[in-house]
Amino acid sequence: MLAANIVALLTAAVLIADPPTVVYKKMRVFVLIPPDQILPGVKKLAVLDFAGQGADGRSFADVLTSRLFEKQRGIQDIRTTGLFGIRSRSQEGQTLQQGAFTDVFALIERNRLAQVLQEQRLAQSGLLDVAQAAQVGKILGVDAIVVGTVSFTLTDRPLREERSYTQNRRQYTRYVSCVQRQGLMKAHTSVVSTESGQVLGSVDRPVPITGKHCQDDNESLPTPQAVAEASSHDLAEAIANYLAPHFELREFELEKIRSKQFEGLGERAAEFAEALRVDEAYAIYKSIHDQDPYSPEVLVDLAILNEVVGNWRQAKEFYDQAFQLKKSDDYKRGLDRMTKSLSFRDALAQLGVVIQEHTFAAAAEDVARATAKLVEIRGGGEDRIPIRAQPDEHSEVVASVPGGVTFQVVREEGDWFRVKLLGGKEGYIQKDRVKLRQ
Structure with a gap:
């Protein structure tokens, strides 16, 4: 007691x-x-x-x-x-x-x-x-x-x-x-x-x-x-x-991606980051940045990922770019933190502490899966929607799936999506039978 x-x-x-x-x-x-x-x-x-x-x-x-x-x-x-x-x-x-x-x-x-x-x-x-x-x-x-x-x-x-x-x-x-x-x-x-x-x-x-x-x-x-x-x-x-x-x-609050085009991807990236799966998070944020290089929110999220692993020089560059686009006090504080951290680097080196630069590397399959579009089958759990072997409504049915289930899109072919099914199989479903999710 x-x-x-x-x-x-x-x-x-x-x-x-x-x-x-x-x-x-x-x-x-x-x-x-x-x-x-x-x-x-x-x-x-x-x-x-x-x-x-x-x-x-x-x-x-x-x-x-x-x-x-x-x-x-x-x-x-x-x-x-x-x-x-x-x-x-x-x-x-x-x-x-x-x-x-x-x-x-x-x-x-x-x-x-x-x-x-x-x-x-x-x-x-x-x-x-x-x-x-x-x-x-x-x-x-x-x-x-x-x-x-x-x-x-x-x-x-x-x-x-x-x-x-x-x-x-x-x-x-x-x-x-x-x-x-x-x-x-x-x-x-x-x-x-x-x-x-x-x-x-x-x-x-x-x-x-x-x-x-x-x-x-x-x-x-x-x-x-x-x-x-x-x-x-x-x-x-x-x-x-x-x-x-x-x-x-230290706590780092991520910036929410508000662009409708990338909102879903941003949510997935933030979930990875919150779970400290930094490589997958970075791959998604970087893919968004490649398509939208002037989003301050994406720049700050990339800065945070670099900061937490000790890539202070890269983090400073991203904070600086974000601050140029948006004069946010939070962005300025991040920039100041990195300036101070870089000045600490020599002091730490005198003590024999050299923080290794982190190379963000996610497996190509993981990146593709993380950034892929997702589709949700329309209908309810009692329904069974056919998935076909070819993008043709008369093609063989390879699976019948219930409504509400989500699948990863492999590619688009006209009015059809080729999707990845459970167990590694793939098949086609008409676009009007699904709801697109990022």
Whole structure:
């Protein structure tokens, strides 16, 4: 029960999406975000115990080290809450950026670090001065040492909350006593070069976490230790993101294709994109673009597909073309994002992260199927409409199909469609016996 309370109040095991409003289809993927501080030339790193007041500096350093070891830090399961919060589903979070990772440093094991400190008769804590930290780093053979201090305070505040209830068809109000428990963990972190003894970067991060318990709650107030542990994990995550890249969940709302000629194809492309089947989606959008190169909606959808896979140069070109055709704030934001992402490329490369360019490639059969016209047989489920071997009403019947069934068009021949049937067979049906669907 307590563990469930901690998860609910203090940390999130999954990312919670807001209930959907009236929006079009979206792509939801994790993208790599560069660190706040680039550490030039730093490949090997060691994390010393933090000096602490009201906090366990050794445990905090352990958590920070484990965060820096994570290859895909930030990627979590995604839970989508349905309308009015009634339904929810969970899906595995993923990234489409090949070559992206977050464990960019070779880290010294904590046991080895403790051994060296003991041999040098140095306290393993953030109280080491810069010169001592550099000395330890040289012995360990690392490029930089992470040192720091961490503090934790806990405050309980009494509250009263209003509750409404109905009795005998009358509404009443009562008040209940509550306790709000707030933990505040702060860390000052520095990265010291072992070669020069200079501080390469430093950061101060406060992380407040609040829990609450009221007298009518079924669950108890989180313990001080539980609050401290949750604060420690969140703070370590923030500092790891300062030092190394991390993944963040991003949502990209696709543009609806409003051209009557391509509306159906656009829907199919958006469905593929929403399912993260980017190659099939790109093939359809590209086929529309080849026929209608001045549609800003298609250009933006092509830009989004390139952005999510890390093709930032191509994405920028598509956003730029779309913005020339339509001065949309969303298009401008996309263009600005790509300008910033391209500037990050060199910073990521310094960390050994090179996002591979994605080549959109869908099988020719898949492209043909995705872009083909569809026809729906007129009539009801009890009807049986003949499909003939040749485009002739006196030709042999190869199948009799019910109304309402949809088939892919292979080609048009005069007043007939040649369609692909179930099981791979093909046959002909008169155009006036079907409804054309894109």
